[in-house]
Amino acid sequence: MIQLKEIDKYIESRFQRVFILKGINLTINEGEFITLMGPSGAGKSTLLNILGLLDEDYDGDYFFGERNIRHMRDKERSNLHKSEFGYIFQAYHLIDELTVYENIETPLLYRNVSSGERKSIIADLLDRFNMVAKKDLFPAQLSGGQQQLVGIARAIAGKPRVLLADEPTGNLHSAQAKEIMEIFRELHAEGTTIIQATHARENADYGTRLINLVDGRIETDEAIAS
Template structure:
């Protein structure tokens, strides 16, 4: 599903050149649950942004579903990830003025799904994340764990083949964090491929495999600084 070859990302200003990724080679098979780990500043989020087509590499190649997509321009990346990739972020990124139901429904509107089907799919996914009783509530009326479950519902309601999660439990207490990880694990067991960036060794235990980064490169063993 995912393959990179010598993936490199360099950020340049007039005076400074920062190598965020340096020749990264990874492969992710369909149905895997991958945890990307490493110390702060090692390139984890930069890699996830490229995998999610939010950014493009400076050098190297990136294949998604056997298609080389690393060269795509911004508009092409936006069109390509539509319906294919679901995102879950640390800060939830919900729209405060919309209810739980409306936040999830917005993704299906974006995909052009008809009204009747949208309603059915929204109710189905809210049942799955155990938030049917909160459908008419607004984000500020929910706990952090509930908000993250809404974010996950929004990410998966469009039935993407891959979910990318950036520190999905970073703003949660241990109980809510565990519930979110169990939900991601259930989605993976149903066949969804998940790639997750995390600092948490506990969260990483839910993954089938760990990719360790250090100074923008893949390393074989966990570094002592983690």
């Protein structure tokens, strides 16, 4: 589904190039649940951003399906970005001015989903995450775990095939973290491809594949038996 070939990402400083990612070759198949691990600064977030089309400033080739991202027009890339990817952040990144309902609605608005359809999608999601009663609250009125649930609901509202999560449980205590990971497991079981970056080894156990990044290189890449 996704294929990265010789991806280099570096910062040009005065005397030398500092590589953040170096020679990344990676093939991701549909339905995988991949965990990226590694120390801080290893390049996990950068790799996620590149995978999620948020960062286009790198060398190397990125194929989505058969097509090279580089050869796509802006419009196509933007459509790909909209239709295929969902994002979950460590700091939740909900829009403070919007209610739970509206936060979940936002990606649907940008996809020009009709109002009736929006309502039914959001109703399903709220139901699924037991948040119906909280739909009119603002993010500041929710606990961290609840905020991240909204973040997940928002990420999957557009029915993306790939879910990218950057330390989704990093700000949560263990019980909440477990809840989130259970949801990931469910989503994975439904067929969503998930790529998460994390520091917590136990989170990797929910996935099917573990990649260790050190200093911008893939050090190990192993399957995890479930």
